[in-house]
Amino acid sequence: MIRRSGREIVLAFAVIGAALYSCFLPLWEGFDEPFHYAYVQSLSTGHQFPVLGRATISDEIYQSFNDVPLPRLLSVTLPGTLSFEDWFHVSTEEKSQRVARLKTVSPELRYKQSNLQNYEAQQAPLAYLLLTPFDIALSHLQLRWRILMLRLIVSVATALLLYFVVRKLSVLLNVTGPFALATLSCVFASQMLWATIAHVGNDWLSVPLTLCFLTWLIAFTKSHGSRDLLILAVLLSLGLLTKAYFLTFAPVFLARLGVQLIRRKSHAAVWLALLIPVVTAIPWYIHNEFLYGSFTGTQQAVAGIGPKEALSAFPQIPWLSSTLAFLHWSLWTGNWSFLAFSKTTLNVQLILIGAALVLFFARFRQFTEAEWWGIAACACFIAGLVYQTCVTYVHTQGASLFAEPWYWQGIVCFLWVLGFKGLEQNRGVGRVLAALTVLVTGWVAFVTYVAKLFPLYGGGFQRATLTRVWAWWFAHPTQDLRSVTLAPVSILYILLTLFLLLLAVQTALIIRGFSRSGR
Numbered sequence: 001m002i003r004r005s006g007r008e009i010v011l012a013f014a015v016i017g018a019a020l021y022s023c024f025l026p027l028w029e030g031f032d033e034p035f036h037y038a039y040v041q042s043l044s045t046g047h048q049f050p051v052l053g054r055a056t057i058s059d060e061i062y063q064s065f066n067d068v069p070l071p072r073l074l075s076v077t078l079p080g081t082l083s084f085e086d087w088f089h090v091s092t093e094e095k096s097q098r099v100a101r102l103k104t105v106s107p108e109l110r111y112k113q114s115n116l117q118n119y120e121a122q123q124a125p126l127a128y129l130l131l132t133p134f135d136i137a138l139s140h141l142q143l144r145w146r147i148l149m150l151r152l153i154v155s156v157a158t159a160l161l162l163y164f165v166v167r168k169l170s171v172l173l174n175v176t177g178p179f180a181l182a183t184l185s186c187v188f189a190s191q192m193l194w195a196t197i198a199h200v201g202n203d204w205l206s207v208p209l210t211l212c213f214l215t216w217l218i219a220f221t222k223s224h225g226s227r228d229l230l231i232l233a234v235l236l237s238l239g240l241l242t243k244a245y246f247l248t249f250a251p252v253f254l255a256r257l258g259v260q261l262i263r264r265k266s267h268a269a270v271w272l273a274l275l276i277p278v279v280t281a282i283p284w285y286i287h288n289e290f291l292y293g294s295f296t297g298t299q300q301a302v303a304g305i306g307p308k309e310a311l312s313a314f315p316q317i318p319w320l321s322s323t324l325a326f327l328h329w330s331l332w333t334g335n336w337s338f339l340a341f342s343k344t345t346l347n348v349q350l351i352l353i354g355a356a357l358v359l360f361f362a363r364f365r366q367f368t369e370a371e372w373w374g375i376a377a378c379a380c381f382i383a384g385l386v387y388q389t390c391v392t393y394v395h396t397q398g399a400s401l402f403a404e405p406w407y408w409q410g411i412v413c414f415l416w417v418l419g420f421k422g423l424e425q426n427r428g429v430g431r432v433l434a435a436l437t438v439l440v441t442g443w444v445a446f447v448t449y450v451a452k453l454f455p456l457y458g459g460g461f462q463r464a465t466l467t468r469v470w471a472w473w474f475a476h477p478t479q480d481l482r483s484v485t486l487a488p489v490s491i492l493y494i495l496l497t498l499f500l501l502l503l504a505v506q507t508a509l510i511i512r513g514f515s516r517s518g519r
Contacts, residue, residue, distance in 0.1 A: 006181045006509045011163055013502040014188040018159040020449075020495040021194035022151035023487035026084075026457055027068045027102075027144060029335045030151075030199020031406055034061050034074075035120040037147065037200045039128045042121070044135040045111050050121035051291065052302060060105055062114035064143055067102035069484055071336035084337055088459065088480065095483040103142055110139065122297045124284060126241040127202035147200060148486040154204035158197045161208045162187065162413065169215045169417050172222065173371070178513030179424040182438050183416050185506050189445040191332050193413075196406040203406055206243040210381075210410025213239055213249060214374050217256065221370035226269035229260070233273035240281035244296045245407060247285075248384035252377045253277075300391040310390035317393055322401040326389075329405035330412060332444065339456055345444060352437040353419055359430065360422025374414070381411055431514045442507045449496055457484050 028034045038057035042050040045058070065078055069087035076083075082090065134153055138146045166187055170180040187193065197204040213235045220228035236253050239246035260270050288297035295301075327350055332341040367375075388403040423430035423437075451469045458481040459472050478489045485492060 006178075006506060006513070007167075007184070009502055009506045009509065010181065010184045010188065011160075013185070013499070013506055014159040014163050015156055016495060016498045016502060017188055017194060018155035018198060019152060020492070020499050021198035022155045023148065023495060024449075024453065024457070024485055024492055025151070025199060025335065026484040027064065027147060027486060028070060028074070029337065030201065031195070031203075031336050031404075032120055033147075033199045033201060033336070034065075035118050036123075036128075036202065037061065037150075038118045039120055039123060040131045040135050040150075040200065041110055042118075043125075043128055043132040044139070049125060050118055052119070052122040052299075053117070055118045055121035056113045057116050057118050058110045059112040059114045060107065060109035060143055062116055063105050063109065064102060067098040067105070071338075073336065073338075084456070084484075087484070092479065095480075099483055102144060105143055107139055107142065107146075119299065122288070122292065122299065122302060123202055124241050124243060124297070126238060127205040130205065131200070144486055150200050151198055151486075154200070155194070155198040158204045158208050159188070162211065165208060165211050165215055166413060166417065169211070169218070169414070170420075172215065172218050173417060173421050175417060175421045175424060177424075178510050178516075179420045179430075179434060181506070181513065182434055182510050183420045185438060185510060186416050186420075186441045187413050189441045189503065190409075190412070191445065191448045192330060192405065193409055195333055195335050196409045202242055203409070206239065206245075207410045207413070209235060209239045209242055209246075210408075211413045213246075214377055214410070214414050217252070217377055218370040218374050221256070221373050222368075224260075224265060226266050229266065229269050229273050230276070232256075233276040237277040237281040240277060241284060244298050245381070245384055245388075247296060248380045249377055250277075252373065252380050255376075256373060298391075300388075300395045303395060305391045305394050307387075309394045310387055313390040313393045316398070317389065317401060322389065326385075326402035326405055329402070330408065332448070333405055334452065334456065337456070339452065341444070341448075341452065345440070345447075349437075349440050349444060352433060352440060353415070355433055356419030356422050356437065357415065358422070359426045359433075360418050363422070363425060378411055378414065381408065435511050435514045438507055438510050442503055445503055446500065449499070454481070454496075457481065 030036075034057060038055070038061055039050055041058050041061075042048065042055060065074075065081050069075075069084045070078070070081050072083045072085065075081045075086075087095070131150060131154070134150060135146070138149050141149065163184065166184055167180070170176075170183055175183060193207070197207055213232065216228055216232040216235055220232050232253070236246065236249060239249070254274075257270050257274055260266060285295050285297065289295050291297075292302045328341075328343065328346050331346050331349060334340065385403045385408060388407070389401070392400045392403060419437075420434060423434040450473075454477075455469055455472050458477040481489045481492065
C-alpha cells in the first residue's frame with residue numbers, strides 16, 4: 001500500500017512540477033524558445049517547412065522582444081531590449097507599460113514576417129508538426145497565453161510519458177521497492193529536466209523518445225519478440241524525425257539487427273524493422289543533403305564544420321574542466337539566463353551519483369545481455385556528445401567548451417535507473433547512499449525555487465544568501481513576479497506550495513522505505 005501510494009504521490013509531483021515550471025518560466029526564457037516557436041508558426045501560418053538562411057521569425061514574436069525581459073545572450077543582439085539584469089533597474093511604471101503593451105500585440109502579426117532570421121529553421125520537423133494543430137487552435141489567444149498553453153500541453157504530456165517509461169525500465173532492470181520510487185523522485189526533482197522540456201521546442205519530445213529507445217532496446221533483447229523489435233524501429237524513426245542526435249543510436253540499432261540475423265531469428269521482422277526508419281526518417285536527411293549539403297542538417301554541419309575540424313579541435317579542449325562543467329550544467333542550468341548553482345552542492349550530488357554508478361559497473365561480470373546493449377547505446381551517444389563539443393568549440397571560436405547540456409537529459413534519466421540498481425545490489429552501503437542521494441536531490445529542488453528562480457525573476461539578484469532570500473520573501477514580491485511570469489502569481493504560489501509539500505511527503509516515504517528494508 002505504501003509503495004502504491006508513493007507512486008501516486010510521485011506521479012502527482014511530476015504533473016505539478018510540469019505545471020509549475022511552465023507557468024513560472026518567463027516568456028522566451030526557455031532555451032532558444034522564440035526561434036523554436038517561430039518554426040511552429042511557419043507550419044501553422046505558412047504551411048511549409050522553414051529553410052535555414054531564408055526563414056525569419058514573425059513580427060508578433062519580434063515585437064514582443066521589446067516588452068519583456070530577455071536572456072542576456074539574446075538581449076545583446078537586439079538593440080533597445082532589456083535583459084533580466086536591466087529589467088529590475090527600470091521603474092515599476094515602465095514595467096507596467098511594457099506588460100500592457102505586450103497584451104496589445106495583435107495575434108494577426110503572426111502572419112507578418114520580421115527581418116530577423118530563424119537560426120532553428122533546419123531542425124527535424126516532428127515536434128513542431130505535433131504542436132501545429134494546437135497552435136492553430138490557440139491562434140486567437142494573446143501570445144503570452146498561447147505560449148503558456150503550449151508549454152502546459154508539452155510538459156505535462158512529457159512528464160506522464162517519462163513516468164510510465166521510467167517505471168517500465170525499472171521493472172526490466174529489476175529495480176524494486178524504495179529504490180524504484182527513489183529513481184522516479186530524483187528524475188522529477190531535477191531542475192534541468194524541467195528547464196529542458198517545459199518550453200516550446202523539440203526537447204520535450206526528444207527526451208522521452210531517448211529514454212523510450214533505450215527501454216525498448218533492453219525490452220527487445222530480453223524478449224526477442226517481433227513486437228518489441230518493431231516498436232524499437234518506430235521509436236528510432238520518431239527520434240530521427242525529432243532530433244539529429246538520434247543518428248548516434250543508428251550503429252547500435254544496426255548492430256542489434258545484425259545479431260538477430262546471425263542468430264537466424266525473426267528474419268521478416270528484422271528486415272521490416274530496418275525498412276521502417278529507411279522509409280520514414282531517412283528521406284528527411286536526404287532532404288538536408290540536397291538543401292544544405294549536410295546529411296545531419298545541424299547548424300555546425302551547415303556552416304561547413306565536420307569531422308576534420310572536430311579532430312583538429314579535440315586536443316585544444318581542456319577536457320577535464322569541460323567535462324566537469326558539462327556535468328554541473330547537466331544537473332542545474334538556470335534556463336537561458338544560465339544562472340549558476342552552488343558548485344559545492346552539485347559536486348556532492350555528482351559524487352553520490354558517481355558512487356551509485358561505480359557500484360553498478362563494479363558488477364559488470366553479472367551484466368545481462370540487455371544491460372550491455374543499453375550501455376553500448378549510451379556510449380555511442382556520449383561519443384556523439386564529444387563530437388558535438390568539438391564542433392561547437394570550432395563554431396563558437398573557442399567560446400563554448402562543452403556540448404549543450406539539455407541534449408542528454410534522456411540519458412540522465414537512464415543513468416538514474418542504473419545508479420539506483422547499483423545501490424539496490426549493494427543493500428548495506430546502498431541504502432545509505434540512496435537515502436543521501438534522495439535528500440540532496442530534494443534539497444536542490446527546494447532551493448531551486450525558494451532561493452534561486454523565484455528571487456531571480458522576482459527581484460533580479462543572482463547570488464542568494466539566507467538573509468537576502470528571507471528579506472525578499474517577506475517583502476511581498478508579487479508585483480515584480482507579475483511583470484515576468486506567464487501565470488497569475490496566486491497560481492504560482494499554489495503550485496509551489498503543492499510542489500514542496502509533495503516533495504517533502506515523497507522524500508519521507510522513500511527514507512522510511514529504506515529504513516524498513518534494512519531491518
